[in-house]
Amino acid sequence: MIRKNKISFIGLGKLGLPLATTFAKGGVEVMGIDKNKTLINLLSNGELPFYETGLRTNLNDANGKITYTHKYKEVIDETDISIILVNTQIGQSYSSIYVKSAIKDVCQELKKSDKEYHLFILSSTVLPGDIHNDFIPLIEKETGRKLNEGFGFSYVPDFVKLGSVIKDFENPDMVVIGASNEFSNTITKDLYSCIPKNNPPVFEQTLAEAEITKVSLNAYIVNKISFANFLSNLCEKVDDTNVDNITDAIGCDKRISPYFIKGGLSFGGTCFPRDTWAFIEFAKRHNMEAKQSIASDDINKEQDLNLLEIVNSFDKENVAVLGLSFKPDSPVIIESASIKLIENLLAEGKKVTVYDPLCLEDVRGKFGNKIEYTDSVEDCVRSSELVVVALQYQEFKEINDDWKTFDEHIILDCWRYLDRNNFSEFEYKCLGEKIL
Numbered sequence: 001m002i003r004k005n006k007i008s009f010i011g012l013g014k015l016g017l018p019l020a021t022t023f024a025k026g027g028v029e030v031m032g033i034d035k036n037k038t039l040i041n042l043l044s045n046g047e048l049p050f051y052e053t054g055l056r057t058n059l060n061d062a063n064g065k066i067t068y069t070h071k072y073k074e075v076i077d078e079t080d081i082s083i084i085l086v087n088t089q090i091g092q093s094y095s096s097i098y099v100k101s102a103i104k105d106v107c108q109e110l111k112k113s114d115k116e117y118h119l120f121i122l123s124s125t126v127l128p129g130d131i132h133n134d135f136i137p138l139i140e141k142e143t144g145r146k147l148n149e150g151f152g153f154s155y156v157p158d159f160v161k162l163g164s165v166i167k168d169f170e171n172p173d174m175v176v177i178g179a180s181n182e183f184s185n186t187i188t189k190d191l192y193s194c195i196p197k198n199n200p201p202v203f204e205q206t207l208a209e210a211e212i213t214k215v216s217l218n219a220y221i222v223n224k225i226s227f228a229n230f231l232s233n234l235c236e237k238v239d240d241t242n243v244d245n246i247t248d249a250i251g252c253d254k255r256i257s258p259y260f261i262k263g264g265l266s267f268g269g270t271c272f273p274r275d276t277w278a279f280i281e282f283a284k285r286h287n288m289e290a291k292q293s294i295a296s297d298d299i300n301k302e303q304d305l306n307l308l309e310i311v312n313s314f315d316k317e318n319v320a321v322l323g324l325s326f327k328p329d330s331p332v333i334i335e336s337a338s339i340k341l342i343e344n345l346l347a348e349g350k351k352v353t354v355y356d357p358l359c360l361e362d363v364r365g366k367f368g369n370k371i372e373y374t375d376s377v378e379d380c381v382r383s384s385e386l387v388v389v390a391l392q393y394q395e396f397k398e399i400n401d402d403w404k405t406f407d408e409h410i411i412l413d414c415w416r417y418l419d420r421n422n423f424s425e426f427e428y429k430c431l432g433e434k435i436l
């Protein structure tokens with residue numbers, strides 16, 4: 001019999017820790033393991049290693065049900081189910097090296113064990129085909145066990161957004177479970193049933209189907225984003241248009257829906273760019289060209305250049321950028337449109353001043369003294385003749401005419417988030433409508 005009341009959870013990063021603590025909160029005993037010893041020490045002392053909405057409460061609620069270790073022997077001795085949620089992002093592209101290394105670490109101990117069965121549940125995003133081509137053969141080779149005899153394999157991809165990870169885990173639109181056989185499927189389904197609060201549909205799939213489901217969902221969403229961005233750029237060329245009036249209308253059509261159809265900046269973060277690449281690569285490996293995804297990716301790259309061109313059109317030497325991560329409520333700066341803008345402006349010799357409520361330290365680590373940092377929205381706004389509002393944060397709405405500092409002081413609102421009626425002193429401009 002397989003022990004189900006305690007699991008091991010490998011990878012306590014931006015997704016892993018919120019999910020591990022959600023399991024613990026749901027009554028499952030969790031042994032959390034991460035190769036990052038500093039992280040394990042912080043967690044063992046009850047400290048929060050990074051910001052994520054609701055994580056502090058989750059950690060408190062999970063208290064007593066979650067322990068931390070970096071020893072794989074304990075994983076095999078004390079649990080028969082391991083969830084693996086390590087990173088599959090290196091720089092801007094996909095890599096499975098961490099998944100393979102986590103699998104190998106488990107296998108080294110599993111090989112020595114005489115237990116009947118161990119269930120591997122992978123949750124990291126993977127390139128479709130990797131599970132059957134790489135991970136299962138790796139486990140068989142490392143342990144001498146056969147799939148569905150000495151071990152099982154399930155794949156449960158995550159459909160969550162940084163900044164609302166816990167809420168999204170607890171209220172998913174659907175749960176997708178790929179499994180190597182009925183036994184693995186049943187155990188995985190039972191285990192995950194403690195997470196959602198909203199009774200979502202559960203799709204029981206093959207491993208290959210679940211892999212494709214994960215990347216095709218993001219590949220589809222980026223098509224919507226790039227379509228809206230293209231529409232936004234078109235509106236910038238046409239008199240008497242504002243892209244929101246168009247996307248708000250078409251988003252009411254149920255076949256389209258209002259989500260992710262707002263013109264603005266390029267998509268970024270850890271998932272969209274990488275999953276688009278994975279989808280294109282997956283198609284290529286089957287001698288097919290993922291033409292929509294290639295086009296969406298191209299439009300996304302053009303979006304960064306479009307922003308640069310618009311910023312340059314104001315011909316200002318000093319530029320302030322408000323909001324630096326790839327989306328609000330997240331400190332992640334990977335593939336962020338603001339970061340790319342700053343890099344482009346620096347390359348042109350411009351002076352850049354920034355503010356962000358969550359990610360200033362990471363930005364400082366990246367740019368050092370090449371740019372100026374401010375501690376408040378007001379200081380940032382007052383620093384430069386052109387102020388780019390790149391993210392939607394409530395505190396940016398505090399910008400008001402009293403803060404006008406230069407004869408010509410321009411606000412460029414990338415998401416049309418501020419109320420333009422508040423400004424008579426500042427010159428208010430936004431993307432998605434004719435600018436000049």
Ligand SMILES: NC(=O)c1ccc[n+]([C@@H]2O[C@H](COP(=O)([O-])OP(=O)(O)OC[C@H]3O[C@@H](n4cnc5c(N)ncnc54)[C@H](O)[C@@H]3O)[C@@H](O)[C@H]2O)c1
Pocket residue numbers: 010011012013014015016033034035036039085086087088089098099101102103105123124125126158159160161162270271
């Ligand atoms: N971040 C998102 O928005 C998001 C959304 C959906 C899916 N995903 C996927 O979830 C996965 C995890 O993403 P993340 O953002 O949590 O990554 P992360 O980089 O924040 O965390 C990964 C953690 O795994 C640990 N790790 C790496 N190799 C290990 C090993 N061999 N043994 C133990 N620990 C190891 C790292 O130390 C790190 O703490 C990725 O595949 C990602 O694509 C992420």
